[in-house]
Amino acid sequence: MTKTTDSQIVARFEIEHTRYLDEQGQPCGELPEVAGNADLLRDAYRTMVLTRRYDGKALNLQRTGQIGTYGSSLGQEAVGIGFASAMTARDVLAPTYREFSAQLWRGVSITELLLYWGGDERGSDYSGPREDFPICVPIATHCCHAVGAAYAMKLRGEERAVVCVLGDGASSKGDFYESLNAAGVWHLPVVFIVINNQWAISVPRKRQSAAQTLAQKAIAGGIPGEQVDGNDFLAVHDRTAAALSKARAGGGAHLIEALTYRMGDHTTADDASRYRDAAEVEAHRADDPIARLRTFLEGRGLWDAQAEEALLKDCDQRIDKALEEYLATPPQPVEVLFDYLYAELPEALAEQRQQLLRESGDG
Amino acid sequence: MAELTLVEAVNQALAYEMAADENVVVLGEDVGVNGGVFRATAGLQERFGAERVIDTPLAETLIGGVAVGMAAQGLRPVAEIQFMGFIYPALDQMLSHASRLRTRTRGRLTCPMVLRAPYGGGIHAPEHHSESTEAIFAHVPGLRVVVPSSPSRAYGLLLAALRDPDPVVFLEPKRVYRLMKQEVLDDGEALPLDVCFVARAGQDVTLVSWGAMLHETLEAAEQLEAQGVNAEVLDVATLKPLDMRTILDSVSRTTRCVIVHEAARSGGLGAEIAAGLAEQGLMSLMAPVQRVTGYDTVIPLSRLESHYMPSVTRIVNAVKRALEFA
Numbered sequence: 001m002t003k004t005t006d007s008q009i010v011a012r013f014e015i016e017h018t019r020y021l022d023e024q025g026q027p028c029g030e031l032p033e034v035a036g037n038a039d040l041l042r043d044a045y046r047t048m049v050l051t052r053r054y055d056g057k058a059l060n061l062q063r064t065g066q067i068g069t070y071g072s073s074l075g076q077e078a079v080g081i082g083f084a085s086a087m088t089a090r091d092v093l094a095p096t097y098r099e100f101s102a103q104l105w106r107g108v109s110i111t112e113l114l115l116y117w118g119g120d121e122r123g124s125d126y127s128g129p130r131e132d133f134p135i136c137v138p139i140a141t142h143c144c145h146a147v148g149a150a151y152a153m154k155l156r157g158e159e160r161a162v163v164c165v166l167g168d169g170a171s172s173k174g175d176f177y178e179s180l181n182a183a184g185v186w187h188l189p190v191v192f193i194v195i196n197n198q199w200a201i202s203v204p205r206k207r208q209s210a211a212q213t214l215a216q217k218a219i220a221g222g223i224p225g226e227q228v229d230g231n232d233f234l235a236v237h238d239r240t241a242a243a244l245s246k247a248r249a250g251g252g253a254h255l256i257e258a259l260t261y262r263m264g265d266h267t268t269a270d271d272a273s274r275y276r277d278a279a280e281v282e283a284h285r286a287d288d289p290i291a292r293l294r295t296f297l298e299g300r301g302l303w304d305a306q307a308e309e310a311l312l313k314d315c316d317q318r319i320d321k322a323l324e325e326y327l328a329t330p331p332q333p334v335e336v337l338f339d340y341l342y343a344e345l346p347e348a349l350a351e352q353r354q355q356l357l358r359e360s361g362d363g
Numbered sequence: 364m365a366e367l368t369l370v371e372a373v374n375q376a377l378a379y380e381m382a383a384d385e386n387v388v389v390l391g392e393d394v395g396v397n398g399g400v401f402r403a404t405a406g407l408q409e410r411f412g413a414e415r416v417i418d419t420p421l422a423e424t425l426i427g428g429v430a431v432g433m434a435a436q437g438l439r440p441v442a443e444i445q446f447m448g449f450i451y452p453a454l455d456q457m458l459s460h461a462s463r464l465r466t467r468t469r470g471r472l473t474c475p476m477v478l479r480a481p482y483g484g485g486i487h488a489p490e491h492h493s494e495s496t497e498a499i500f501a502h503v504p505g506l507r508v509v510v511p512s513s514p515s516r517a518y519g520l521l522l523a524a525l526r527d528p529d530p531v532v533f534l535e536p537k538r539v540y541r542l543m544k545q546e547v548l549d550d551g552e553a554l555p556l557d558v559c560f561v562a563r564a565g566q567d568v569t570l571v572s573w574g575a576m577l578h579e580t581l582e583a584a585e586q587l588e589a590q591g592v593n594a595e596v597l598d599v600a601t602l603k604p605l606d607m608r609t610i611l612d613s614v615s616r617t618t619r620c621v622i623v624h625e626a627a628r629s630g631g632l633g634a635e636i637a638a639g640l641a642e643q644g645l646m647s648l649m650a651p652v653q654r655v656t657g658y659d660t661v662i663p664l665s666r667l668e669s670h671y672m673p674s675v676t677r678i679v680n681a682v683k684r685a686l687e688f689a
Binding site for chain 1: 388414415417419420422424425427428429430431432433434435436437438440452455456459460464465466467468469470471472473504505507528529557604605606607608
């Protein structure tokens with residue numbers, strides 16, 4: 001056929017997928033530097049286990065009415081600990097509501113997590129990471145905050161970066177695209193982690209987007225995107241560390257799609273058996289991120305049954321102590337409704353505040 | 364002292380505060396090289412650099428959300444939405460985040476940002492360029508909504524907004540952008556927020572308005588003066604939180620009240636003021652509160668616009684109804 005137009009390829013892209021450990025915890029090839037950091041690996045493993053123990057406890061607390069609606073992170077522990085352990089304390093996290101593992105790693109206390117999910121705003125007044133954003137509930141809206149915070153860091157010439165975490169469903173929203181686009185244009189120190197757990201409540205990944213990968217959405221924003229095996233701690237940590245180093249050094253934004261699986265219901269208000277095949281969940285049960293790292297650690301002589309036993313005991317003690325603290329936290333005075341609305345209460349609201357005190361007293 | 368238009372006063376306040384506080388950054392569509400479609404940010408990028416006077420991609424959700432993120436990190440962003448008709452994508456950010464950040468983190472993170480937008484009709488603008496939906500923002504706890512009516516108010520109120528530790532939606536009546544000039548001293552003096560200003564003192568009736576409509580309201584007061592009616596005119600200026608005390612004080616003396624706004628009537632801020640009068644000032648009132656407002660219709664394109672906008676005549680007639688009520 002004769003060519004009638006002068007057509008040529010003007011852009012190409014490729015999406016790389018990284019994994020270092022297979023489902024059985026065996027190295028797939030050459031391992032990254034972090035694989036040699038025994039202390040970090042053990043800390044990561046401990047926090048993953050702590051997350052899972054806490055998660056189980058929180059579900060029980062919800063069932064017994066001691067906290068409110070709760071969304072489990074079962075099966076996603078390697079992603080959160082993977083990227084959080086690649087951050088510095090001065091970096092800023094913009095999380096959504098399933099990032100307990102990362103929050104625990106960054107110094108948010110179990111008591112604070114319980115307070116938040118138990119309906120107390122003080123749970124978002126983190127004693128540890130003071131500059132981290134609170135959990136963002138309206139999907140993907142925090143992507144813009146991450147861009148703004150990263151802009152502030154760049155403007156001040158700081159060697160810091162923002163990590164913005166979102167889900168596969170969030171990658172369909174305009175806020176996400178607008179943020180990727182601006183992060184590219186402004187060359188900002190922000191790393192987007194798309195935790196693709198295959199389900200946005202009842203909508204599976206394939207109904208969320210016809211794109212072959214979610215990572216490639218970054219390409220349209222002019223920033224690199226890549227995929228990692230989100231159940232491989234080594235892969236998530238290594239690739240996030242590389243992206244963050246580049247970002248802090250002025251190399252611009254980056255996106256990592258971490259492939260994992262939501263083992264639990266969306267939240268305690270959800271029943272996934274209505275829309276999800278039990279066989280699918282069972283098939284994923286064999287690919288457990290915690291077991292994968294444990295096998296690797298044991299293979300290197302960094303972990304054993306005795307260490308595991310001590311860890312579980314320690315986790316449960318910490319959780320029980322946090323639960324005690326949570327249950328013993330004195331209630332907030334009702335006037336707190338008004339006390340953080342503005343820096344100073346406007347005169348126009350003084351009457352309503354009095355009314356609240358009066359009527360709550362009556363009640 | 365320079366004679367300035369309202370839009371020049373906005374520009375002067377931005378320049379003053381950018382020079383005084385390096386944390387102040389300006390962002391929005393066309394605010395940089397172009398100086399804003401209304402020239403509100405003219406010359407700022409030249410003076411303060413492209414890092415602090417930021418041309419954003421064309422994305423209003425982003426503009427609102429980036430300002431929230433900047434403010435949480437200690438900057439004082441001033442985000443411009445080109446026209447109020449395009450502000451709604453940013454409404455999510457103002458409602459879901461800006462207004463709540465202090466409350467939900469118990470003061471750990473705060474949101475000292477200003478969202479500026481030209482608003483209102485009467486300049487024969489294209490579709491979606493004439494909206495006056497201030498009540499949507501005034502309904503949101505945690506926000507301040509501020510509307511200047513003149514160059515000097517624009518300068519002083521914008522400075523106050525820029526220094527306020529909480530988010531402010533600053534709505535500029537674009538019909539007044541170049542309607543009048545005033546001498547505005549560039550002395551960095553802010554005007555107080557959260558209070559109504561007495562634009563004209565009087566005893567017979569209280570007229571309450573804000574923004575561009577203050578000018579029709581003042582003109583109505585002049586016409587009424589010639590007919591022997593001495594009207595007091597209040598410029599609400601801060602719509603949220605609302606200074607009902609000044610309005611109640613005035614009405615307790617005049618005993619009659621007419622509220623004027625160009626926004627649609629139902630659920631407009633006039634309804635809130637009327638409710639406040641009914642709750643707390645009923646015994647002062649000698650006549651039903653009158654509202655002169657836009658109709659509960661879609662704001663028309665330019666050819667019918669004058670029928671939609673409250674006119675001096677409609678205001679004068681409403682005052683007469685209030686006065687005739689025995």
